[in-house]
Every structure is written in structure tokens, then in C-alpha cells.
Amino acid sequence: MGLAEFNALPDDAAEQLLLACCSSPRWAAALAAARPYVTVVSLLDAADAAADALDEVEIDAALAGHPRIGERATGTAAHEQAGVTGDDVRARLAEGNRTYEEKFGHIYLVCAAGRDGEELLAVLQSRLDNDVTTERQVMRNELAKINRLRLTQLVAS
Template sequence: MTLEEFNALDEAAAAQALELCCVSQQWIEGMLRERPFANKSNLRNCAETVWNTLGRDDYLEAFEGHPKIGDVDSLKAKYAGSGNLAAHEQSGVAAATDDVIERLAAGNERYETRFGYIFIVCATGKSALEMCELLEQRLDNDPERELAIAAREQLKILQIRLEQWQ
């Protein structure tokens, strides 16, 4: 989709397009209020500005739109209609060894138990081992710091997804 096509969508269709980038309803509503976007730079800047107005519950809602890192079945189910955005983003997991996959699974479980939400990382360009090491390092963070890190990672992800618009 081009930015011009996005700007021309009715509100419901525009909301659906934005939902492929981030499922936080507050973020989507904020972005809809800012339309039309003059150019991609304006789109990116607005996306970040709106993101930075959100609170904890909005971030947690956004995190719910992601499959667990390395959960291939979840990736396929959740993103069947989205052009496989998340599957492509997590392509580094495909070449992972069984040991790394097991570490990711165990780390994901510990992370979710500790923080109450799944591990969020911008996986683009990262190997499964890199993601596993990041997950293990972040397990020691205090909850407030970790939420801030996860929120920044989510912002990176949604920005990458917006960049795919022509």
C-alpha cells in the first residue's frame, strides 16, 4: 500500500491497516486523528509522537498483538492475513538449533512469569541466538525498566512495518 492509498482509505479500513503495524487501540485512534500524512517522514514522526503519549495498559495491549519469539505455529495463526510481517521479522529463528529454540522457550516462560507479558524485541536482523541472549539479559531488569525497553522495541517494530508502505 502506498501512503496516498492509506490516506484515501475510509476510517475503518485505515484502522485495519494500522492494526497490522500495532494493535493498541489508543495508538490506532491517535494515528487516525493525524491523517492525512504529508509524507513518510510525517507518518513516522506522528507514529512516534502518538506512541509516546500511551500508557502501560496501551503498551500491554500492543504486546498482545505479537506471537512469542520462536513460536512458529503462533506466528502462522496470528499473521495469516498480514502478509507474514511477523514471520519475516522473526526469520532468524528458522535457522536456530534445537538448543537455542529450547532456551528461547524456557526464557519466554520465565519472562512472561516475571513480567506478565511476552518478551518483545525487534527481531529484524537478529539471529535466534542474539534474541535468546537479549531475553536472558533482560530477565534481570526491574519491571519498570523492562516495560520501557519493551515499549521502545515495540516502537521499532511498528516503525519498520510502516516503512513497508510505499
Template sequence: MQLETFNQLASSQARLILQACVHIPTWVSELIQKRPYSSKEQLYQAADEQAATWQWSEISEALAKHPRIGEKKAAAVLSGKEQQFSQREQAQIETDAVLQLALYQGNLDYEYKFGHIFLIRAAGRSGQQILSELQRRLVNTVEQEQTEVRQQLSEIALFRLNQEIQ
């Protein structure tokens, strides 16, 4: 979608576009209220600045709507657009049976330790790179991991926004 079109959408339509990027209502509302944007760069800068204000409670709610890494099918509760994003982002992850099992076990260990799914920007990463990051992050403290999750969720949201608004 062109930026000009996004700027002119009804708020309800713009909300659907932005929610497909990330389920954080304050982020969505702020970006809608700041329209119109004079450039894509201005939109992305506003999106990045708003992401820096996310509270852990908002992030936690957004995580509950994300598919696990390695799940080839996104949850049915996601919108069609979110399912498409998830499938494209994880499509490049090549997994043989050993890697698939290691990701599955790593996800279980991670969820047990931190109480939420492992989140990583999958786009542009191989399955082995994701597994290495998962293993590295398992030694994080809760505070360190919350910082990493915030960064990864922000990267995912901005990546999706960049795909959606041309």
C-alpha cells in the same frame, strides 16, 4: 501501499492497516485523524510521537495479541496481515534444538517474572542475539523492562508501518 492511497482510505480501512502494525487504539485513531500526510517522513514522525505517549495498560493489551518469540506460527486470532508480518520478522531466526529449548525456557522464566511475553524486534536479529537479549533483560526491574518493552513495541510498529506504506 502508496502514501496517497493511505491518505484517501476510508477510516475503517486505514484502521485495519494500522492495527496490523500494533494493537493500540489511541495510536491508530491519532494517525487516522492526522491524515492527510504530506510525506512518509511526516507519517513516521507522527507515529513515533504517538508511540511515546503509550500507557502501560495499552502496551499490556497489545502484548496479549503478540506471538511469543520463537513461535513460527502467529496466533490464529491475528489478522492475515499480522500473521504475515510475524512470520517475516521471525523467519530469519535460525534455531537449532539447543537454541530453541533455551528460547523456550527463557520465555517461561521471563513470563513468570514479568507476567507477559518477551517482546523484541526480531527483524534483523539472529536467534542467538535474541537469546542474549532475553537473558540480559531477565535481570531488569519491572520499570526497566516496561521501558524496554515500550521501545521494542514502538520499533516493531514503525518497522511494520514502513513496510506497509511506501
């Protein structure tokens, strides 16, 4: 689907597509309501602004739509985590995920596209050194990267 087709969708259809990119209802509604977008860049900028405006409850809703890094994912997430291979790496990521969630209270979110399991594990380990406030901002930045990637794919043609 191209940008023109996305702009022409009924609001409910656009929101459903957007929820596949980010599972925050408020984010999806904001982007659907702001159509039409003149360029993909304007769509991406609006996505960033909408993500920045999300309160913590909506961020948690967005996180709920993401599988843990290293778990067997489906759909878009499976493609994004394609570099995570091997039972040993998956086991170490599972343990890292548990440690991360105990410390921060939410899943480890990272833009995994183009990265292998070892790199994602190293990023996880380095982020465990963050304080809660810093990590929450890092996680929000990663969410924005994932949203941009998925939106670009959505309107790529």
C-alpha cells in the same frame, strides 16, 4: 500501497491496516485521525508520539498482537522472526520466555528483524537483569521500533 493511498483510505480501512502493525486500538485510531501525512517520516513520528501516549492497558493490547519470540509465527511476524531457526534455539527461547514472563508479567518483545535466534536469546538473557520499570521502558522502545518497521513496509511503494 504508498503514502498517498494510505492517506486517502476511509478511517475504518486505515485503522484496520494500522491494527495489523500494532494491535492497540487507540494507537491505530490516533494515526488514522491525524492523516494526511506529508512524508513517511511524519507518519513515523506520529506513530512514536501515539505509542508514547499509550497507557498500560493499551500497551498490553499492543503486546497481545505479538507472538512469543521463537514460536511459530504467521504473517508479518513470521518474516520478522525468520532468523529464529532450529529446535534447540526455539526450546531455549521458550524457556527464556517463561522466565521473562514470570519476572515481568508480559511477553518478551524485541524487534527481531534481521536477528538470529542466538542473538535474540542473548538479548533476552541480558534484559532479565533489568528491573521492572527499566524493562517496561525497553519494551516500549522495542514496540516503537516494530511499529516503525511495519509502517514503513505498509507505505513502502
